[in-house]
Amino acid sequence: MRRRLQANAGALTNYEVLEFLRGRGATSDPMGCLGAVTPSECKVYDWLVQTAACNQTKESIDEFLNKAEKFKLAKAEKLNIINLRPSNLAIIDPIIEYGEKRLAKDEAKGIDEVQELVGLVLEVLPPPPPRPEDEMQGQEEMPTEKPLEED
The missing domain is CATH 1.20.1390 (PWI domain)
Known part of the structure; x- marks a missing residue:
């Protein structure tokens, strides 16, 4: 059974806020946030999906x-x-x-x-998803072009 959120019912975990926003239709797609979800809610959603809350x-x-x-x-x-x-x-x-x-x-x-x-x-508690900069550290650096040698 889903818990109904009440005004001033206390502090919420990031997970609960994320689930609330998902229930309202928030997505990472900017075009998906054109309905009942406000732009500020989409920004909160975008931030929360990068935290441990998205895997909890x-x-x-x-x-x-x-x-x-x-x-x-x-x-x-x-x-x-x-x-x-x-x-x-x-x-x-x-x-x-x-x-x-x-x-x-x-x-x-x-x-x-x-x-x-x-x-x-x-x-x-599950870890947060890897950040893009963390994923880049695991990749080998692309070789760079060697400078032209002078004659």
Whole structure:
């Protein structure tokens, strides 16, 4: 069953916004955005399909939320983790307020707990699609023309 969005019902994940826009008919095709979808909604859609939200599912988000219960994260922290899909300690650290202190009794275990949370994110939440510039890095450079030698 589809959840109906209500005004001021709370913060939405990027996945929920993307699904809402898809339901309204948003596409990456500029000509496809000439109906019920506004140009600004198309821009949001274009941005969201380049983020991890485009590969997420309701099931992956629910699985993350269930498995993350033991970390006792605030709602905003959960939302930011789902939206940003932090892939290492440096990225997740600013998301979790006092993470190392809050997640364990001593700081050394706190780092392990934060690392465990990063592992959960990597395991459960799908990665974003590759960006065009990332794909270009994997390709070999095209040979360049050699300069003409002078006589």
